[in-house]
Amino acid sequence: MSEQVYYERSLGAEVYPHLKMALDVVDASLPKVSVDVGCGAGRDALFLAERGFTVYAYDKSDAAIACLSKMGGSYLNETLFPQVCSFEKFEYPESSLISACSSLFFCNPELFSLAWMNITRSLLSGGVFCGHFMGLNDSWAKMERGDLTIHTRAELEELFECDFNIIDIYEHDSEGVTLLGRKKHWHTYSVVAQKIS
Numbered sequence: 001m002s003e004q005v006y007y008e009r010s011l012g013a014e015v016y017p018h019l020k021m022a023l024d025v026v027d028a029s030l031p032k033v034s035v036d037v038g039c040g041a042g043r044d045a046l047f048l049a050e051r052g053f054t055v056y057a058y059d060k061s062d063a064a065i066a067c068l069s070k071m072g073g074s075y076l077n078e079t080l081f082p083q084v085c086s087f088e089k090f091e092y093p094e095s096s097l098i099s100a101c102s103s104l105f106f107c108n109p110e111l112f113s114l115a116w117m118n119i120t121r122s123l124l125s126g127g128v129f130c131g132h133f134m135g136l137n138d139s140w141a142k143m144e145r146g147d148l149t150i151h152t153r154a155e156l157e158e159l160f161e162c163d164f165n166i167i168d169i170y171e172h173d174s175e176g177v178t179l180l181g182r183k184k185h186w187h188t189y190s191v192v193a194q195k196i197s
């Protein structure tokens with residue numbers, strides 16, 4: 001099954017609960033500017049645009065950005081700005097919400113620190129990060145592919161130690177399937193954290 005099928009299916013999936021939680025937590029006095037990191041076909045970007053956010057959405061995949069551009073309707077180039085780019089090269093605007101649903105763990109481990117620094121610097125105080133990280137028990141982590149960024153819980157908490165108040169961490173450690181129906185063991189942490197510095 002193709003990348004295209006994956007992106008079509010992702011549009012039908014529910015927006016993940018931590019993104020909804022992030023909307024309740026974000027300081028409402030901040031500009032409604034958000035970034036969708038590794039946006040795929042843009043389910044979350046569209047959700048945020050519909051809630052009045054200006055959304056800068058990027059993905060390394062041309063197919064993903066073509067899909068989001070097609071779905072963007074009247075938001076496209078008004079409040080929704082899709083772009084082909086990578087985690088470490090994207091120029092993050094000052095924002096109040098950064099969403100990284102099932103994406104950041106695809107960052108090359110050698111580039112993760114740079115990408116994370118850029119993400120945290122661009123988030124305004126009172127703004128919220130929500131997104132997923134991959135844990136050691138994930139079947140992809142166990143393959144030792146070398147192209148994924150894997151975190152222990154302690155390493156993950158360290159990422160947020162200085163500048164954030166962690167609102168919630170949800171750990172998912174069980175058998176499951178991918179959107180393309182392939183069985184795998186998922187071990188992910190979903191985090192919502194508010195920038196406090």
Ligand SMILES: C[S@@+](CC[C@H](N)C(=O)[O-])C[C@H]1O[C@@H](n2cnc3c(N)ncnc32)[C@H](O)[C@@H]1O
Nearest residue numbers: 010038039040059060061086087101102103106
């Ligand atoms: C599992 S999908 C999630 C897509 C979307 N966030 C969602 O929840 O539907 C992961 C996405 O990360 C993107 N990605 C992987 N490596 C990337 C990189 N280095 N820079 C930007 N995007 C990347 C992939 O192209 C893919 O669209």
